[in-house]
Amino acid sequence: MSLLRLIAKDSWLLRLLANHISYFSFAIPISIIFLISKRSTYKRWPQPIRRIIQLLIRIFISNTFSSSLSDVNNRDEISSPTRINSTTSNFTRHRFFKLIFSVFGLQISYLLWGLLQERIMTRTYDGEKFTNSQFLVFANRFLAMIVAYISFKIFYPMKKVVSAGPPLYKYGIISYANCMSTWFQYESLLYISFPVQVIAKSIKTIPVMIAGKFVSGKTYPLRQYLLMLLMAFGIALFLSGYHANDTIKLSLKKATQNITTINGLILLIFYLIFDAFTSNYQKHIFDHYSISFLNMMFFVNFISIILTSTSLVLNGTLLECLLFMQRHRSFLIHAFATSICSSIGQLFIFSTIEEFGPVIFTIIMTVRQAFSILLSCIFYGHYLSWYSILGMHIAFLAIFIHVFAQFKRKVEINIKRQRCIWIKQKITKLIMPSSSMNKNETNEQKQSLLKNDDKQNKTDIGANIILIGAPGSGKGTQSARLVERYQICQISTGDLLRQATQDKTSLEGEKIRRVMETGGLVDDETVMSLIDKSINKPECRNGFLFDGFPRTIYQGEQLEQLLESRQKRLDAVLEYAIEDDHLKRRILGRLIHKSSGRTYHEEFNPPKQPMKDDITGEKLERRSDDTNETLSARLTTYHKQTKPLIDFYRQRNIHRSIDATQSVNDVSKQSIEIVDYLRKQTTYKPSTSAIRQTETDDTLTIKSKSIINQRDVDTSHLSNNFLFIYNAVISVLRDRGII
Structure with a gap:
């Protein structure tokens, strides 16, 4: 390795090779761990190893459990948190001052960074030259990670940096590309001067257009070709009249002889490639994961530190x-100042793009590049002839016109899009009912349509609904929509039970907590006691939606008697059918707003802000019983005790099964259509199969056995439970048509 290091001093290609050998020594064992964790399941390992595998899966492939839930027709529901669009938001005085602050922050940070970068890479320290670009990358990333962590704790004091986001290997891809981009940028300064580097970085529009024309067959308007020619002409004028300071050659014998040679051009090309990939992949991560720019900044720099170190x-x-740093204290100051400027500049980059959009950010950075050339010539004595100055102005004028044209075009597109959405809302409001919502509409549009429909027809308010489905089948998401549609209250036995467990002084709460920790179901008497306390709330005057209740035929009978005493009945029982294997991949990312019952999913139905409720802004929580062990127990109990309830309601012809693997919008549409139809029926209409079964029954004993069995009722209560006997007789008489 020392021989390779000695040879690498004279070749950037060998330095690049040496770096990648080190990268591979780190990446290969990580890849092996990744493959092991990806192919492992919890049940194949004993308990100590299982915990390690769980940790590895969370780190490396935390999104694979729910990846199969993505729906190409429902991408609008898995986007990142809502960002402010610079072209559509009002440019208030507050935002104007924020823009001014961002402009000055970016200009000062990166103008100083450029001057210090040129000082370190093109000048000597007491006759000794520093040429290790990798160390500068390491120093920059180390300080940037600290700045990101401190900023995260300041702006998000109640959150953890590792709370949510993509698996680490995706951050690793960005880290590698970012490290290579910065390394190529530093290395290029050994062969070309800083002003030439800046002007070359500003013309990446030209190779993009050439590649698009001859590789992808794209067509561009005449204006862009003229701007490209104008840009090329300005750059040619600049290079013909530019001369770097000859004093550099006194300290850099070989490197400065190769200034503006093919080596510098190759390094710049690689820089542009990796820089373009980094920004595009970062955008991909922001679009698919609910993370802040500080999350991105911290983890990218953290992995970059591992790679470079x-x-x-x-x-x-x-x-x-x-040792070089110890010998030359001025180098220590310059390296530290460079890292500070780079770290603060990253904060301004992410915040400016998030607040004002990439177009305004590009305009700011284009102006910065022009000032960088000017300051470099002033501080380091580069010579610019009058036609070189003219060429620089022409080139940057062409760049600015190009960026401004893009900005104007996006403004026009956004105005047209907003106008189309407004017209679509008006048309839908006039001619379409809320139950036929379009798949491609946004959540805000759908909620607006539901509210408008309710205002137009007050008779649509109110319904008594039961939702049946295994854990993770989507009951929570659909219940929130049905509650909004019919303006009814939601009663979730799961929430009632969890609230009861928080009462440390209650024997009932302690009993419920022990049962839930083992994955079992709480007994019927306890559940009915909680239901009876909740059903008389004022918010339930228009109707109820039961999520997770009833779970047995006995509970169903008790609920019917409770509603009959209030001269009400159930309107619909909706079953969200889904396979167990599908559920196990869906369940891990659920989040819940405790007080309202609104549910979210980290990946496919994320809140607008990470771990915060969209309406109240309160903190979201994970269900304590959403673990792999309790899930298996809950599914087993569900199939054993809850499935017979489906036959019970099917006989009353108010049960309907809905495929829960459809998109969320399709399930909602089908649910609303079913409820609207069934609640218009004045009486229960038994299904054909139920009538046929009744006709073949000769005695009450046979019928009662088909309704009630030992799996559904705690037999220790049969001898003294008059309500049970009464409900069984009433059910048989109703099915016979006697009452």
Whole structure:
């Protein structure tokens, strides 16, 4: 390795090879761990190893359990948190001052960063030259990670940095591309001067257009071709009249002889490639995960530190860099200042893009590049002839016109899009009922349509609904929509039971807590006691939606008697059918708003802000019983005790099964249509199969056995439970048509 390091001093290609050998030494064992965790399931390992596998899966492939839930027709519901669009939001005085602050922050940070970068890479320290670009990348990333962590704790004091987001290997992809981009940028300064580097970085529009024309067959308007020619002409003028400071050659014998040669151009091309990939992949992560820019900044820099430090240690250059820093205190100051400017600049980059959009950010950075050339020439004595200055103005004028044209075009597109949405809402409001919502509408539009429909027809308010489905079948999401549609209250026995467990002084709460921790179901008497206390609330005057209740035929009979005493009945029983294997991949990412019962999913129905309720802004929680062990127990209990309830309601012809693997919008549409139809029926209409079964029954004994069995009732209560006997007789008489 020392021989490779010695040879690498004279070749950027060998330095690149040495770095990648170190990267592979880190990446290969990580890849092996990734493959092990990806192919592992919890049940194949004993308990100590299982916990390690769980941790690895969360770290490396935390999104694979729910990845199969993504629906290409429902992408609008899995996007990142809502961002402010610079082209559509009102430009208030507050935002104007924020823009001014962002402009000055970006300009000062990166103008100083450019000057210090040129000082370190193109000048000597007491006759000694520093050429290790990897160490500078390491120093920048280390300080940037600290700044990101401190900023996260300041702006999000109640959150954890590791709370949510993509698996770490996706951050690793960004880290690698970012490290390579920065490394190529530093290395290019060994072969070309800083002003040439800046002007070359500003013309990446030209190769993009050429590749698009000849590779992808794209067509561009005449205006863009003229701007490209104008840009090329300005750059040619600049290069023909530009001369770097000859004093550099006194300290850099070989490197400065190769200035503006093919080596510098190759390094710049690689820089542009990795830089473009980094920004595009970051956008991909922001679009698919609910994370803040500080999450991104922290984890990207954290993994970059691992990569660069591994390279420095294995190549044996870390000690050399530290000794160089010890010998030259001015280098220490410059390196530290460069890292500070880079870290603060990253904060301004992410916040500016998030607040004002990428177009305004590009305009700001284009102006910064022009100032960078000017300051470099002033501080380091580069010579610019009058036609070189003219060429620089022409080139940046063409760049600015190009960016401004893009900005104007996006403004026009957004105005047209908003106008189309407004017209679509008006048309839908006039001619379409709320139950036929379009798949492609946004959540806000659908909620608006539901509210408008309710205002137009007050008779649509009110319904008594039961939702049946295994854990993770989507009952929570659908219940929130049905509650909003019919303006009814939601009664979830799961929430009632969890609230009861929080009462540390109650024997009933302690009993419920012990049962839930083992994955069992709480007995019927306890559940009915909680239901009876909740059903008389004022918010339930228009009707009820029961989520997770009843679970047995006995509970169903008791609920019917409770509603009959209030001269009410059930309107619909909706079963959301889904396979167990599908459920096990869906369940891990659920989040819940405790007080309202609204549910979210980290990946496919995320809140607008991470771990916060969209309406109240209160903190979301995970269900304590959403673990792999309790899930298996809950599914077993569900199939054993709850499934017979489906036959019970099917006989009353108010049960309907809905495929829960459909998109959320399709399930909602079908649910509303079913409820609207069934609640218009004045009486129960038994299904054909139920009538046929009644006709073949000769005695009450046979019928009562088909309704009640030992699996559904605690037999220790049969001898003294008059209500049970009464409900059984009433059910048989009703099915016979006698009452």
